[in-house]
Amino acid sequence: MKRVLIVHAHPEPRSFTSSMKGEATRVFEALGCEVRVSDLYAKQFNPVASAADFAGAEGRDYLVYAKEQRAAYAGGTLADDIKEEVESVLWADLVVLNFPIFWFSVPAIMKGWIDRVFLSGPFYGGLRFYDKGGLTGKRAWITTTLGGQPHMFGERAVHGQIELMLSHLIRGTLGYVGFTVLEPFFGYHVPYISEDDRIALLARFRNAVQQWERREVLEMPSLDNFDQRLYPLSSLQTS
Amino acid sequence: MKRVLIVHAHPEPRSFTSSMKGEATRVFEALGCEVRVSDLYAKQFNPVASAADFAGAEGRDYLVYAKEQRAAYAGGTLADDIKEEVESVLWADLVVLNFPIFWFSVPAIMKGWIDRVFLSGPFYGGLRFYDKGGLTGKRAWITTTLGGQPHMFGERAVHGQIELMLSHLIRGTLGYVGFTVLEPFFGYHVPYISEDDRIALLARFRNAVQQWERREVLEMPSLDNFDQRLYPLSSLQTS
Numbered sequence: 001m002k003r004v005l006i007v008h009a010h011p012e013p014r015s016f017t018s019s020m021k022g023e024a025t026r027v028f029e030a031l032g033c034e035v036r037v038s039d040l041y042a043k044q045f046n047p048v049a050s051a052a053d054f055a056g057a058e059g060r061d062y063l064v065y066a067k068e069q070r071a072a073y074a075g076g077t078l079a080d081d082i083k084e085e086v087e088s089v090l091w092a093d094l095v096v097l098n099f100p101i102f103w104f105s106v107p108a109i110m111k112g113w114i115d116r117v118f119l120s121g122p123f124y125g126g127l128r129f130y131d132k133g134g135l136t137g138k139r140a141w142i143t144t145t146l147g148g149q150p151h152m153f154g155e156r157a158v159h160g161q162i163e164l165m166l167s168h169l170i171r172g173t174l175g176y177v178g179f180t181v182l183e184p185f186f187g188y189h190v191p192y193i194s195e196d197d198r199i200a201l202l203a204r205f206r207n208a209v210q211q212w213e214r215r216e217v218l219e220m221p222s223l224d225n226f227d228q229r230l231y232p233l234s235s236l237q238t239s
Numbered sequence: 240m241k242r243v244l245i246v247h248a249h250p251e252p253r254s255f256t257s258s259m260k261g262e263a264t265r266v267f268e269a270l271g272c273e274v275r276v277s278d279l280y281a282k283q284f285n286p287v288a289s290a291a292d293f294a295g296a297e298g299r300d301y302l303v304y305a306k307e308q309r310a311a312y313a314g315g316t317l318a319d320d321i322k323e324e325v326e327s328v329l330w331a332d333l334v335v336l337n338f339p340i341f342w343f344s345v346p347a348i349m350k351g352w353i354d355r356v357f358l359s360g361p362f363y364g365g366l367r368f369y370d371k372g373g374l375t376g377k378r379a380w381i382t383t384t385l386g387g388q389p390h391m392f393g394e395r396a397v398h399g400q401i402e403l404m405l406s407h408l409i410r411g412t413l414g415y416v417g418f419t420v421l422e423p424f425f426g427y428h429v430p431y432i433s434e435d436d437r438i439a440l441l442a443r444f445r446n447a448v449q450q451w452e453r454r455e456v457l458e459m460p461s462l463d464n465f466d467q468r469l470y471p472l473s474s475l476q477t478s
Contacts, residue, residue, distance in 0.1 A: 011287075011288055011289045011290065011302055011304060012290075012301060012302040012303075012304075014300075014301055015301075015302075041287075041289070047286055047287065047347040047348070047351065048250075048280075048286065048347060048348050049250055049341070049346060049347065050250045050280070051250065051251075061253075062251060062253055062254075063250055063251040063254075064251075064430060065250060065251075066386075066430075102288070102350075102353075102354050103350075103353050103354065103357070103407065103408075103411060103412045103415075104406075104407035104411030104412065105344060105350065105407045105408075105411075106350075107288060107350075107354060108286040108287060108288070108347045108348070108350040108351030108353075108354050109286070109287050109347070109351075111341075111342075111344065111345075111346075111347040111350040111351075112286065112347030112348075112350075112351075114341075114342050114347075115341050115342065115346060115347050118342070130397075147305075149469075151468075151469070151470060152469050156471045157469075157471065158369075158460055158462070158465050158469050158471070159410075159411070159460075160406070160410070160460075164403055164406055165406055165407050165410070165411050166407065167343075167399070167403055167404055167406070168342065168343035168344045168404050168405065168407055169342075169344075171398075171399070171404075172342060172343030172344075172398070172404050173342045173343065176342075191303060191305075221397055221398075221399075223397070226397050229390075230388075230390070230391050230396075230397045231390055232395045232396065232397070
């Protein structure tokens, strides 16, 4: 039985993005998956990384966030809200991020979920990233909505390739910690389309969820192509 | 007299990044600029976009954030903390973002500053973006620190080009609203370098601030190359 964590962030509970969250939950359950939903707005998740995230760190002279993460994870002194989310990510076989694109990225509440939950230590560290990251073996899937239309994205399009705009998230975050990253689901032009088009889009999403195990996987760097200091191996330099 | 807004976000007031903020303030003032600092951690800036950002919107049936932004800006019903930041951005000739890179992007508290302050209406809207954006004529400058080293970034490097990782911010945010975006200042490897190297890096930053008006400018798309529906004009399609 596959375990699915849906991390959802939208300020409007009646939004189309929220409908996607509900639909995904139902379909994954119908497929026999165990589903947990982390609804960041509903739980008023605190997105601000600070010394308060680590019991005992507030008296520290000088806060180095990643260092505190490693110590607090090892010592069990992480803030409860972080601990709960970390536990869910480690529990899951598939992590679904569900959000509207704000400024070609996630809303701040979800950025803070990443900043606080993606711990130095269990998630990554030293030479443990990309295909050697702490979360290898797990899959991640971006399911998102945006105002733009498909023709605004692509090599010669006004905004360039959307996967490049989102590379900080796809490669620099999800790929970095070791996830196998599935091809994102983009719901284009959502604020402007008709009710009929929304129904059709939701059906397309439902179908995508049903087929999630057959979804294409995005290419990530492999540390096998780099030396211990992370210089590229020469065979690549001349390619 | 040039007006400079420094937007700063770091959880540790004694950090190197915070020293950059102090140094930039002193140098800009010595250059005769008028300087405002918006220290997001110090002011406990709320990064979470919600209906509470607009007087009267909490009773709304259905929240469309960008639509509320336009109405609230026009009607003067924006939350006070947003109004203050918007006023500072509109006041400034140069906006300096000063932050440590968290997950190849800004910390959540600064992402929320963008989500809530970069208003649909005065900042962008319809066909008013990139070189037709609301903030054309102003400059923006990313000044940032990171753990990585220069050889980890570049075309064949393990993380690819850092400007691509940051394209959501450089192009999709600052360029989008019309800023002329200066070449970023990157303080590499900061958590790991010696005190001497930090002093040298701070001197290099001081010099960069002194010369800011001569800094290279990053290339942005021009809407002149696209039609009214944002399809590329044919001369480009065949290039």
